[in-house]
Amino acid sequence: MTAEPAVTPFAALHDRPGEPLLLPNAWDHASAAALAARGFAAIATTSLAVAAATGLPDGQAATRDHTLRLALTLGSDPYLLSVDAEAGFSDDPGEVAEFARQLWAVGVVGINLEDGLGPAARHAAKIAAVKAAVPGLFVNARTDTYWLGDGHGRDAEAETLRRLDAYRQAGADGVFVPGLTDPGRIGTLVRHLDAPLNILYSPAGPTVPRLADLGVRRISLGSLLYRRALGAALDAMADIVAGTVPGGTTPSYDEVCALERSIAVSRSATSTG
Template sequence: MTAFAALHLADTPLLLPNVWDHASAAALAAQGFAAVGTTSLGVAAAVGLPDGTAATRDATLNLALALGSGPFLLSVDAEGGFSDDPDEVAGVARELAAVGAAGINLEDGRPDGTLAPVELHAAKIAAVKSAVPGLFVNARTDTHWLGNGGDSDGSDAMSGAMSDVGGDMDDTSRRLDAYQQAGADGVFVPGLSEPSRITALLKTLDVPLNILYSPTGPTVPALADLGVRRISLGSLLYRRALGAAVETAALIRAGRSVEGPAPTYDEVQAFVRPASQRPDTLG
């Protein structure tokens, strides 16, 4: 069992904050988070590309290269693997593992709002596990998420609102069963937050369940009590950071005081690696 897989079986669930650059990852590691994930929305927005459209393959790989040797375990949100060819998805997984990633998140939601065929997504999972057996595959289904108007990153709306209404539990169970059988190490259902539905789904699973945290949904302790083993923050941190930056500028423009914590210049500089430890950028 890998160290990352073991975090899913610890006494408390793995709370996985999602990052978008080196500084955000280093700052969270400094706060004691043993593992971080990337946020596809944050990665895409940072380089001016749309999320969930397979447009950020290079940006995602470059970020993984920058983070893979950091003092934390890294899981990478690879959308749908940036391809519908399982062999190409396996190639992405090889590249991620080669730069130090411990896990990959693969989703079955598509940019047009539909779900990929179960057999196709299962084939991607099987190809990745065959190519890189030690890479933790978190298989995500968007059976609930697409019906709730969420973004591809699996993050709740800015208000934090999230609802299970309309989520097809039968389709969810069918898909997750196929993904388990294909070799997934964990499964992820963003948009699922109703405790009774989570409990019912857990009874059908043989692998850890990942739930997306919502400010209006169950708390981390409540999710732990239900049996959830991994709790992701999705793009929430990125969006809050962006919101705080805009709010700060607006307050200063209005002649008002700015409150709240902010790292000092020297504290941020401390996150920078020496030049000898910086990776080359992927092509």
């Protein structure tokens, strides 16, 4: 008789009814360290920021090596790391599984894989290959029916459920529907799914407490923090040009350096403990 695989600490964060995993997305070592210092036990990356930082297009499988380098930088830090891997940077399930193995080897505990509204069978094959290669890696399977599709009517709901069911059967640990903000439709999905539902937070959508009430188990920030950081930089420059003092939070030079030192100390303790 085969024993059930042990529940990982990251998976356990998706199994707290009424207390969804609020997952902020970092884009470099400093942003991840700052979020960890605020008490977030799990942090994800954002593909838009990885692409923007290198002048490459997002969602076009152009940032595989950059994503892996960022994972190498962040994966050994004292928090649980999930990586946004677009569609796995390949249509070949074996190549996607190999990328997942490389992530796991540097300390990554979760991967987000998007279907881009391509064939559901192809995406399911990628998920199955990843789970066969790295059973302990938490696979969050994303469908873009609301992100790239029109998201209207019963057809959208039926297609979303069809895709998520296929991904779940392929071994996905959680499912993700970015772009969905209607509380009624979110509640319907929660009732029909047997896996944790991940929703992308939107300032125009339900609040975190409301999403928790609806049964959502994971709330991602996506590229929001990165875009807000860029916006804050532009606002600060506008204030400086206008002769006023920039508002908002500005960590000091020493505070940023202290973040890096705290991570280094935690790494040392982990390696010697």
